Amino acid sequence: MSRRSIFCYVFCFCIIFTTGCWDRKELNDRAIWLATGFDFDEKKDLQFSGQIVVPSLMQSQNGGGGAAKEFLTISSNGKNVNDSMQNIQEKLSRKEFSGQRRVVFFGEEFAKHGIKNHLDVNSRSHEVSIRTDVFVVKEGTAKEALNLNYPLEKPPATATIKAHKEAGGRGDKAFLNFLIAANSDGIRPTLPVVEMGNFDDGENKGQESSSKSILRLAGLAIFNEELELIGYLNNQENRHFLWVMGNLKNMTISAPVKDGSASLNLTKLKSDIVPEISRNKKLRFVVKLTGEGSLLENNSNLDLVEPKNIKDMQRKFEKRVKKQIHKTITKAQKEYGEDIFGFGETIRKKHPGQWKSLNKEWDNLFSEAEVSVQVNLKIKRIGMTGPSLLYKESEIKK
Structure with missing residues (x-):
């Protein structure tokens, strides 16, 4: 039997047993x-x-x-x-x-x-x-x-x-x-x-x-x-929540700066929650937040070509963020008493033995826990100008 005949037989056999949907x-x-x-x-x-x-x-x-x-x-x-x-x-x-x-x-x-x-x-x-x-x-x-x-x-x-x-x-x-x-x-x-x-x-x-x-x-x-x-x-508190949870992709923050204001677009946002448990079961959490981004607006007389002015502005943004996020965490603790941030999960993962004695009364323990916030921000890009072009040379702070 030729090779072509064998192929035809195999093909016909497959067609017979092939079904549609x-x-x-x-x-x-x-x-x-x-x-x-x-x-x-x-x-x-x-x-x-x-x-x-x-x-x-x-x-x-x-x-x-x-x-x-x-x-x-x-x-x-x-x-x-x-x-x-x-x-x-x-x-x-x-x-x-x-x-x-x-x-x-x-x-x-x-x-x-x-x-x-x-x-x-x-x-x-x-x-x-x-x-x-x-x-x-x-x-x-x-x-x-x-x-x-x-x-x-x-x-x-x-x-x-x-x-x-x-x-x-x-x-x-x-x-x-x-x-x-x-x-x-x-x-x-x-x-x-x-x-x-x-x-x-x-x-x-x-x-x-x-x-x-x-x-x-x-x-x-x-x-x-x-x-x-x-x-x-609200929307702002939701962004704080997402940042603490490590789910926020970008965020624009604004802060008062030297008789004006400035805005920073943050990316590469990261979060780390560190639990601390004392011998008497007193709980403390340190929320470490980091981010970097580009300056979008500078309505002040600061010349951002100067490194010291950039550091000064970074500190103002960090202070602003720290205050706002701590306020949001406190609201969840005192007003709702629900651990939406997963603080309990960090204890379960890092201290599983101690978590067994804490989880049954976790809502009450979370409400009374001490929480501190640490913020570290980096301004990577300042835009096309150092000082604002709306200020005269004599008004700019070097």
């Missing part, structure tokens, strides 16, 4: 689910919502403008996610597909009630990824958040993801970090926060919620051991 669904038969929302209705049943792409409108409009929305928001109530999803599917002409889901919203009341008994599907289903950006909607519902448009992005669900990334936050690791903290004794879980507002903070600030047009970042949500929302940190 028997359960394949065409893209035209799927409803692409980009964002999910969790709320409670009046009966405390789950209200499950989703933002779905409208493909025919995604390509036709320029810049996100236009009368028709490029997305559809749909919701239904049920005892759990799959019960709600079954009710939603009855309204859809296409099969729901969550493989492209990018973001999840928790309404404030849903988060306050406790989320432990409602999120199993987010880690059990093979379709959805644990690497998801998750937000609590401050003073609002997830359904309201999903209904908002965003002129710069289409679909609008991607706007919060991009804003979170630009702010130097945790991005798609938010839910993963939440799960890790929820299963740990030495740290309490947190999630980023959004609120409904406007691009303009001034003129439209006093208007009713019906005029609110976008979602914007609004800080950090703090959860207790039972995974119930108990309070918030």
